[in-house]
Amino acid sequence: MSELRDAALRSRAWPFEEARRLLDRVRRNPPAKGHVLLETGYGPSGLPHIGTFGEVARTTMIRTAFEAIADIPARLVCFSDDLDGMRKVPDNVPHPEMLREHLQRPLTAVPDPFGTHASFGDHNNAMLRRFLDTFGFEYEFVSATDFYRSGRFDAVLLRAAERYDAIMAVMLKSLREERQQTYSCFLPIHPETGRVLYVPIRHVDPREGSVTFTDNRGREWTVPVTGGHCKLQWKPDFGARWAALDVDFEMYGKDHATNTPIYDAICEILGGRAPEHFVYELFLDQHGEKISKSKGNGLTIDEWLAYASRESLAHFMFQKPKTARRLHFDVIPRAEDDYHAHLRAFTGQEMAQRLDNPAWHIHAGRPPASRMVVPYSMLLNLASVVATPDPARLWAFIRRYAPEAGPASHPDLDAAVGHAVAYVRDFVLPARRFRAAGEREAAALADLAARLAHWEGVADPEALQAVVYAVGRDHGFEPMRDWFRALYEVLLGASEGPRFGGFVALYGIAETRALIARALAGELAA
């Protein structure tokens, strides 16, 4: 047995814990399909959110761990429930009035409000795939609409018609009396309106494989359960899908946890074997409230990626999936720095430690070397005080600490510089409040500009600092701090800032004079 496998079989990292459960499962009962199938589900009623990403990232980590300990291949299916009826119009998409006309129709039957895809469901599916591809996940995408219409689901749907009573017995037990009256596991799609109907089923014909119902205008219809003419209610849909695909593993958030026995029972009624489960905790916002699409709290994937690396997000997802964790802007810098700390630690670690290292799981066992010689939290600080949206200026500061560093040789650091200046652009610069200079301050500023105009030689930070200080002294500032405060408030729009000589050296003497001129002309405070 290899050193890796030996250590992996004993690792306490959660992906290995899960992988071992999966391995036990297939040892007892090897899958006829010759591989292990992991599934993640996606509801394309809105844009993919960070939880969807997390589910795929975590499932992929388990898959990677499984492949390290088993000789059976593992596949990952990303299943989009796009035959689901659109229950409400999302409030963050264009043309809501158009969408309103298509309520209750399958998402793949609703026109794309963005006008770029064949349907709204296709659009959202494409968004999901774009995100997954950006991260380099290996997966097979399956559309529920295709799955139903292509007939791949038919055998299980026919069995559901045969065992309708058994399914209903499981379902009704979980429902209140009121809902029991109208419940059916089959949701017929109206042949004329194309809407997914939540109507009582009057008759199920297992031999014909059809269901009969009455629509809201009193007309009676009989439609096949197969071929996409009927959809299954979501709980039976889960179990039926597991049975049809022979799914071995699926994780979901704890809001689904109570339903596990129901999903499993349906799966078994339909001849399947219930997969292994993993219930993860939900994400909270900075106030400890659950993150939900409708509330719009928490972070989007795009927001995270605007201010930190993909790997830092993967690192966040690796951490403690069974603990409810806060997901908001403040956790980003730490995620980035922790990720790089683990990359650095990896090199000197024994195999057992490596398998517990998040970097192993983020990079499928082969993490790169970190070139992040300046911590991201420091970069943010630095970018904030310099208040520059220009990566080159930030790089000039970085070279004071790390002269050997550069954008080409340190791509991860360069990316972090880009993220830090994005942060400055989006949060620091808009918060700046410039004020006009007072009379004495204006005179001192004009004096400083004049002395800078006569500057010769290199822009030495210490020499420039001496000039700045001399100007303050000559104009009678007491305490001297008032002079520096004035510089920051008038020129930089903040009450604190960098050591000013150093700032002038890096910002540029001519540029500083231009900045003073604009301030004295009242352009900054305006």
Add this chain to the structure above:
RNA sequence: GGGCGGGUAGCUCAGUGGUAGAGCACGUGACUUUUAAUCAUGUGGUCGUGGGUUCGAUCCCCACCCCGCUCACCA
């Protein structure tokens, strides 16, 4: 009511059956000139409560307390 998670330094959180950790914050020093964006260093915790297992428990087991989430209509 069922299920799940958390309770460790002032704050946010790591962590391990063998003397308790980080970041931030705070204190001090490095600069004869505001500030820290740097470096060094220090203060700081009966690891929720009570019991059990153990040579030894913050960690494992049991009970309890507090906080939060989640499910019960829909997905």
